Amino acid sequence: MLITTNAIVLSKLKYKDNDLIVKCYTQQLGVVSFLLRGVLKSKKGSAKTAYFQLFSQLQLVIDHKNNRTLHTIKETKLNHLYSSLHTHVLKSAIVMFLAEVLTNTLKEEEQNETLFSYIETTLLWLDNHSEYSNFHLLFLLNFTKYLGFYPDLNNTEYPFFNLSDGKFENKKSDKYSISGENLLLLKQLLGTTFDALSSVKINAKQRQSFLSMILLYFELHLGSFKTPKSLQIFNQVFS
Known part of the structure; x- marks a missing residue:
């Protein structure tokens, strides 16, 4: 056929x-x-x-x-x-890393036009923009919508977010309850579009910490998820 x-x-x-x-x-x-x-x-x-x-x-x-x-x-x-996605060193590192994440998570022969459109349009955005250091963080966070475990947006004023439950909480309930800088950045990204991403100001150490957290979030909700082999190289490039 x-x-x-x-x-x-x-x-x-x-x-x-x-x-x-x-x-x-x-x-x-x-x-x-x-x-x-x-x-x-x-x-x-x-x-x-x-x-x-x-x-x-x-x-x-x-x-x-x-x-x-x-x-x-x-x-x-x-x-x-593409004008820069495959020729710019930092963008190429993002491509290598995210392609490994998608290969790891997308398994089924199943049509999902909204997910396809999301990947297609965000890659075009990355290709066309010069400020993209937090692109992979917002890409992965939004990607969880299509995988079924996007954070519950109720009670976003609470001081903790539980990675295992995907919910904000008033008290720390277990080792997967996060607070501090990662929580602040999570709240910021939940209300951010790609076009407004340049307004999110964080350093390389904060970026790596948040990325480790979101990969743990994937691991907790996807039993088969493995930490990408390219993560170490990716972090070195973005340090």
């Missing part, structure tokens, strides 16, 4: 000597993996692999068969040519 769909590249992995396995988040089918045969052995193939950089936005014609785990791509077109 041939299906035409927009897609965002999440990961690629060399397979055997000349093949690639590429995982994409597609608008029509959710997460789909593809086998690209022989693309690493010729100049024509290497030109084709350039389409499949992390977070590339593509239009694909897919030969999709329900009984397969690896599908075939018949046609590939670039939907958007």
Whole structure:
């Protein structure tokens, strides 16, 4: 069955000597993996692999068969040519880190057009803006809406937030109750848009602390979530 769909590249992995396995988040089918045969052995193939950089936005014609785990791509077109996302060192670090998080969390072959639109539009925002040091924090926080554990916005005036329950609370109930700088930043980000993100002023140490907290939040609510391998490199780049 041939299906035409927009897609965002999440990961690629060399397979055997000349093949690639590429995982994409597609608008029509959710997460789909593809086998690209022989693309690493010729100049024509290497030109084709350039389409499949992390977070590339593509239009694909897919030969999709329900009984397969690896599908075939018949046609590939670039939907958007980024101006800086793949060439700017700091933006590339964000791309590598967030692509690993999405690969880790998005598992199902299931259509979710609102989530696809969120990823698509926020990546375009990142590509087009020069102040983005807190982009990944707001991206991950908003991402929890689509995963089903966005913080409960009742009682935001309370002095604690419980990561396990996803709720604000008046008293510290267990080791997952946070307060202090992370709580203040959480409250600030809950009321912030990407366009207003430059007004959030924090230093590298605060940024790393909040990122560790939000990754713990993911871990508590997603049983299979693992700390991204790229986290250490990412923190070094942003220190």
